[in-house]
Amino acid sequence: YIDSTENNTGFITSSSNVPAKNGTLHCINDLLPVSTLKASSIIFDICEQFEMTQGDYYMNYYKKWYDGQNTFKNIKWEGDYLQYYYKIDPGFTADVINQDMLQMIGFWWIEVTTPKIMKGKYSLSGMVKGGRICDVYVDGVKVVHIAGSDSNKTPWGDFEWTETTEHTIRMVSTSSSTIFWDTIELTPIKE
Numbered sequence: 001y002i003d004s005t006e007n008n009t010g011f012i013t014s015s016s017n018v019p020a021k022n023g024t025l026h027c028i029n030d031l032l033p034v035s036t037l038k039a040s041s042i043i044f045d046i047c048e049q050f051e052m053t054q055g056d057y058y059m060n061y062y063k064k065w066y067d068g069q070n071t072f073k074n075i076k077w078e079g080d081y082l083q084y085y086y087k088i089d090p091g092f093t094a095d096v097i098n099q100d101m102l103q104m105i106g107f108w109w110i111e112v113t114t115p116k117i118m119k120g121k122y123s124l125s126g127m128v129k130g131g132r133i134c135d136v137y138v139d140g141v142k143v144v145h146i147a148g149s150d151s152n153k154t155p156w157g158d159f160e161w162t163e164t165t166e167h168t169i170r171m172v173s174t175s176s177s178t179i180f181w182d183t184i185e186l187t188p189i190k191e
Contacts, residue, residue: 009028009029009030009031009032009033010028010029010030011026011027011028011029012027012028012029015027037118038188039118039119039120039121039122039188040188041185041186041187041188042117042184042185042186043097043183043184043185044114044115044183044184044185044186045097045098045182045183046075046102046112046181046182046183046184047084047097047098047100047101047102047182049072049073049074049075050073051071051072051073052072052084055084057084057086058084058086058100059086059098059099059100060086061086062083062084062085062086063083063084064081064082064083064084065081065082065083065084066080066081068082073113074112074113074114075102075110075111075112075113076110076111077104077108077109077110077111078108078109079104079105079106079107079108079109079110080104080105080106080108081104082102082103082104082110083102083103083104084100084102084103085100085101085102085103085180086099086100087099092129095127096127096129096182097127097182097183100182101129101180101181101182102179102180102181102182103130103178103179103180103181104173104178104179105177105178106173106176106177107173107175107176108172108173108179109170109171109172109173110170110171110179110181111137111168111169111170111171112168112169112170112181112184113166113167113168114166114167114168114169114184115166116164116165116166117161117164117165117166117167117186118164119161119162119163119164120160120161120188121158121159121160121161121188121189121191122158122159122160122161122186122187122188122189123155123157123158123186123187123188123189124138124155124156124157124158124159124169124184124185124186125153125154125155125156125184125185125187126153126154126156126169126181126182126183126184126185127153127154127181127182127183127185128146128154128171128179128180128181128182129180129182130177130178130179130180132146132173132177132178132179133146133147133173133174133175133177134146134171134172134173134174134177134179135171135172135174136154136156136169136170136171137168137169137170137171137172138156138157138159138167138168138169138170139167139168140168140170143156143157144156144157145174146171153185156169158189169184
């Protein structure tokens with residue numbers, strides 16, 4: 001028996017290491033403590049989709065797709081095409097993860113479904129470059145209008161999510177424009 005003087009959960013050694021059909025059984029002297037993890041910063045590179053990383057073009061050269069509903073599981077779009085943009089150019093891609101982005105030109109919309117995000121309060125932004133005039137929607141609700149041609153992490157707002165789940169981020173051009181989209185970024189808001 002392992003002494004539990006420090007209120008730690010321990011093994012009852014005389015009742016442990018019992019062989020079973022699907023593994024070994026171990027007895028413990030108390031319930032394991034329940035802990036709630038704190039939210040942490042997340043930088044989601046939208047080009048790191050499984051289907052995208054399997055192509056020979058990935059981290060090598062440009063690639064265009066024309067079927068906006070069936071090409072990727074977590075990226076949907078409408079427009080002339082979606083382009084994987086890869087270029088090592090310190091002037092343009094210095095603050096871009098892996099020197100790759102998704103690009104659209106003209107009138108378009110693009111929607112990315114994130115991996116599951118832990119419940120909590122977050123400040124949401126994204127790295128968007130190039131001339132762009134568009135509306136941003138989070139889970140179907142318009143949150144901000146972006147108008148400008150600067151290259152920065154564009155703030156999209158603060159959100160408090162009560163469930164750990166996926167979310168959708170959609171950008172919709174409101175005039176003919178170009179977008180280079182690199183990341184979705186979430187920073188926990190501490191209260």
